[in-house]
Amino acid sequence: MTIQHTDTGTDRTDFVRQWEEWHAQHEQNLADPHGFLAVTSLRWLDGEPTRFPDAPGAWSSTDDGVTVQLDEGEELTVQGAVVRGQYHFGVIAERASLLATAGDAAIEVAKRGGHDILRPRHPDNKLLLDYTHTPAYAPDHRWALTGRYLPFDAPRSVTVGAAVEGLQHVYDAPGQVDFALDGRTYRLTAFNGKQPGSLLVLFTDATSGVTTYAANRSVSIPPPDDQGTVVIDFNRATNLPCAFTDLATCPLPPAENKLPVAIEAGEKIPYERTGGR
Known part of the structure; x- marks a missing residue:
């Protein structure tokens, strides 16, 4: 179910350019004076x-x-x-x-x-x-996946933990998304995104605590098309605020969103958590 790309230098260059523009804007937002x-x-x-x-x-x-x-x-x-x-x-x-x-x-x-x-x-x-930038994997077509949106009959309340011990968050989940990777299908609970019709998935994977932040990452998903097809671009997986500061109350992923595979895409552990640059 991976997106079919024509493997040409032009396509690769355009894919990388779009990612670089997106990530530059993301970095700018992160460094906002009141962020x-x-x-x-x-x-x-x-x-x-x-x-x-x-x-x-x-x-x-x-x-x-x-x-x-x-x-x-x-x-x-x-x-x-x-x-x-x-x-x-x-x-x-x-x-x-x-x-x-x-x-x-x-x-x-x-x-x-x-x-x-x-x-x-x-x-x-x-x-x-002191902030400079956040390290990230190089963008790769392999991690831009197609999947299906599976809406629930009615939104379901999902309780998740938080970066602050003892705190819980409750979100309405409109449905799930599934995708295939290396011959295996995975299904993730999705929350509502910032834009109408968009989705947000909180997840961890086998890189969490190794090369990516241990507690969580998030990936935004554009609205599904008329057939329920979605694009899950893990190259655009980002850290939540708790990856940078202990003064955040970020939600943790629901249990079913803990992927057993390594998603080697998106943002890595911030330098602020490793003491490096």
């Missing part, structure tokens, strides 16, 4: 108003949502408006995030695993300043 590499702490909020050294105000969380009490001289900008004194963010939906700004910092207010969290992001964070 995950800029996160300086992960705070779990509760009913006691608490101040933190990397964010203005005293923060608390109740059943009514997240509230910050700003002292005189402190302010945040929320959705373009400057706020002072007490500000109530309201109830935040699971997996949603709101970004307020304070000077050149962004203050993320979010809910993960049923808990309200605060995650300040500072563009002068050392992890971001």
Whole structure:
């Protein structure tokens, strides 16, 4: 079920060029001044108003949502408006995030695993300043596979673990995708992707913990065609934020998405986890 490519120099060159353009954009997004590499702490909020050294105000969380009490001289900008004194963010939906700004910092207010969290992001964070690039396997046609999308009759709730011990995430899975590799068929549970109709697969494989990050990787899949055919391009498998920082709450793959084969494609273990460059 591998994609049929005409094995010409032109096709190979175009394939590599498209991958390089995609990966350059991915790297640019990763190095965003307010991206995950800029996160300086992960705070779990509760009913006691608490101040933190990397964010203005005293923060608390109740059943009514997240509230910050700003002292005189402190302010945040929320959705373009400057706020002072007490500000109530309201109830935040699971997996949603709101970004307020304070000077050149962004203050993320979010809910993960049923808990309200605060995650300040500072563009002068050392992890971001030191970042160069993420190593990856060279793009190879062999890892761009065709498969089938197998929708469920109705979305199924799937509970998975998280990079943070004791935390769980619940996702709606619209279906599964299967593909063949070296004469064997594999089937993976898929979640909804960022774009309408697209899919997202979390997985590990035999390279995990060896050349790729141990806990997880993800691959985005464009919407299936009218026959349910999908393209699973493992060359575009990427690390989740937890591959770079312990201040992330990334989901782990469901058990059925732990592949017994080595997917030697996509991003490798970040240098930040190996101490190298």
